[in-house]
Amino acid sequence: MEKKLVLYFSVYGTAKAVAEEIARQTGADIMEIEPAVPYDSNRAHYNDLAKLAKKEHDEDQRPAIKNAIPVGDYDTIYLGYPMWWYTFPMIIYTLFDQVDFSGKTLIPFNTHMGSGDGGTYKTVKRLAPNATVLDGLPVEMTQAERGDAEHIAKWLKTIKQI
Numbered sequence: 001m002e003k004k005l006v007l008y009f010s011v012y013g014t015a016k017a018v019a020e021e022i023a024r025q026t027g028a029d030i031m032e033i034e035p036a037v038p039y040d041s042n043r044a045h046y047n048d049l050a051k052l053a054k055k056e057h058d059e060d061q062r063p064a065i066k067n068a069i070p071v072g073d074y075d076t077i078y079l080g081y082p083m084w085w086y087t088f089p090m091i092i093y094t095l096f097d098q099v100d101f102s103g104k105t106l107i108p109f110n111t112h113m114g115s116g117d118g119g120t121y122k123t124v125k126r127l128a129p130n131a132t133v134l135d136g137l138p139v140e141m142t143q144a145e146r147g148d149a150e151h152i153a154k155w156l157k158t159i160k161q162i
Contacts, residue, residue, distance in 0.1 A: 003073055004028035008080035009091055011039045011049065014111040014144040015080045018137075021152050022078050022109065026161055029074075035091055036064035053084040062094040069099050076105040076161075079124065082141075083112040088120045093127075102130035107159065109137040111144045134159045 006028045008019035016032070023030040040049055056063060071077055079095075081088045088110065108124050110117055121136040137155045139148055156162040 002075045004076040004078070005071065005074040006030045006078040006080065007033060007069065007071070008078075009033040009035075009089060009095075010080070010082060010111075011041050012043060012082070013041075014139075014141050015082050015109075018109055018111060018139050018144050018148065018152065019078070019080045021147070021149055022080075022156070025149070025153055025156055026078075028076070028078065031069070032067075033069065033091060033095060034066040036066040050084075053089065056090040057085050057087065061090050062097060063089075063091045065091060065094055065098065069095065071099055071101065071104065074104065076107065077101065078107045078109060080109045080111075081120075083110055083115050083118050083120070086115050086118040087123070088118075096127040101128040104128075105132045105134060107134045107136065107161070109139065111139050111141050113141050 004026055006019045006023040008015050010016035019030060022028065081092050106124060106128055108121050110120060117136055117138045121133070125133045137152065153162065
């Protein structure tokens with residue numbers, strides 16, 4: 001039987017909400033990518049987070065991941081993240097530096113505030129050349145916060161995951 005994992009990074013909880021819904025609909029296991037140094041999840045400090053995200057991006061930093069990411073037993077991995085500065089957070093680059101996704105099916109999804117996937121699905125294909133990468137799902141942030149079960153179900157059916 002195929003084993004599935006929903007692997008996600010989320011600071012404000014929007015990517016987490018989508019991840020939880022994907023896991024619910026697919027029966028997949030779920031795991032959070034935890035940074036070694038936590039990000040401030042207080043939305044009142046959004047500007048500080050945005051500055052830090054830009055600094056990480058501009059300096060090509062690789063924030064450390066606190067938890068082990070054991071993907072070996074999984075065949076299909078849904079990978080979720082928010083968009084930061086029109087790309088994925090730099091901790092996702094750390095993930096690709098540390099984890100070999102060869103032979104896996106990767107299915108990206110993201111939350112955003114108007115930038116769609118920002119080209120990150122092509123980046124996933126480039127960073128995991130020996131994985132099969134299926135069509136991803138960009139979810140607008142407020143849509144993710146309200147719950148998006150129907151939209152997610154339609155996408156999962158389109159990519160033949162349910």
